[in-house]
Amino acid sequence: GQNIDQPTEMTATEGAIVQINCTYQTSGFNGLFWYQQHAGEAPTFLSYNVLDGLEEKGRFSSFLSRSKGYSYLLLKELQMKDSASYLCAVRAGGGYQKVTFGTGTKLQVIP
Amino acid sequence: NAGVMQNPRHLVRRRGQEARLRCSPMKGHSHVYWYRQLPEEGLKFMVYLQKENIIDESGMPKERFSAEFPKEGPSILRIQQVVRGDSAAYFCASSPRTSGRTGELFFGEGSRLTVL
Numbered sequence: 019g020q021n022i023d024q025p026t027e028m029t030a031t032e033g034a035i036v037q038i039n040c041t042y043q044t045s046g047f048n049g050l051f052w053y054q055q056h057a058g059e060a061p062t063f064l065s066y067n068v069l070d071g072l073e074e075k076g077r078f079s080s081f082l083s084r085s086k087g088y089s090y091l092l093l094k095e096l097q098m099k100d101s102a103s104y105l106c107a108v109r110a111g112g113g114y115q116k117v118t119f120g121t122g123t124k125l126q127v128i129p
Numbered sequence: 130n131a132g133v134m135q136n137p138r139h140l141v142r143r144r145g146q147e148a149r150l151r152c153s154p155m156k157g158h159s160h161v162y163w164y165r166q167l168p169e170e171g172l173k174f175m176v177y178l179q180k181e182n183i184i185d186e187s188g189m190p191k192e193r194f195s196a197e198f199p200k201e202g203p204s205i206l207r208i209q210q211v212v213r214g215d216s217a218a219y220f221c222a223s224s225p226r227t228s229g230r231t232g233e234l235f236f237g238e239g240s241r242l243t244v245l
Contacts, residue, residue: 051233060220060236105171109232114184117234121171
């Protein structure tokens with residue numbers, strides 16, 4: 019089985035930086051995704067990491083350490099519209115690789 | 130270039146009725162996943178299908194739930210004899226493959242089932 023852990027809720031101030039952590043335990047790891055989901059909407063893709071290191075894409079960056087089973091999503095220059103749930107998802111397995119989601123971190127950006 | 134299409138967006142059923150949720154993947158995608166999401170919770174994997182094949186249904190309850198992805202037409206998630214606990218948002222996702230960066234999942238807008 020797979021265990022994926024992330025904080026349930028976080029609050030941050032507009033214009034600030036926030037880091038959302040995700041830890042996982044799995045076998046046959048083959049990639050980690052971050053998705054954003056606004057209330058009542060579909061999840062949308064943010065990032066994909068399969069090798070160790072930092073991937074930067076505009077205001078969002080994602081980091082992966084395979085040896086530690088750890089990832090984080092970094093959001094810079096927070097905007098009110100960034101208030102959403104952020105879902106960490108791991109692809110892993112044997113013959114075919116299922117994508118399993120964590121419970122998500124609900125981020126509230128305050129003025 | 131339509132995305133993943135799900136219908137109906139909202140469905141109300143009484144206990145004991147059947148619910149059918151449809152999903153048309155993005156053009157060129159042959160992999161379909163169904164997830165269930167309860168309010169304030171994460172996405173729970175239910176089933177993974179390729180055309181005419183169920184690859185993994187480990188997340189789907191053994192009774193009352195079934196899924197198919199026929200050669201022609203959309204994927205269908207069927208819930209028989211619905212109970213109140215089936216009330217949730219059901220998301221379909223598709224991908225062109227299951228590996229690498231291009232194996233990302235593209236989600237539909239979801240079907241919200243309410244059981245009275």
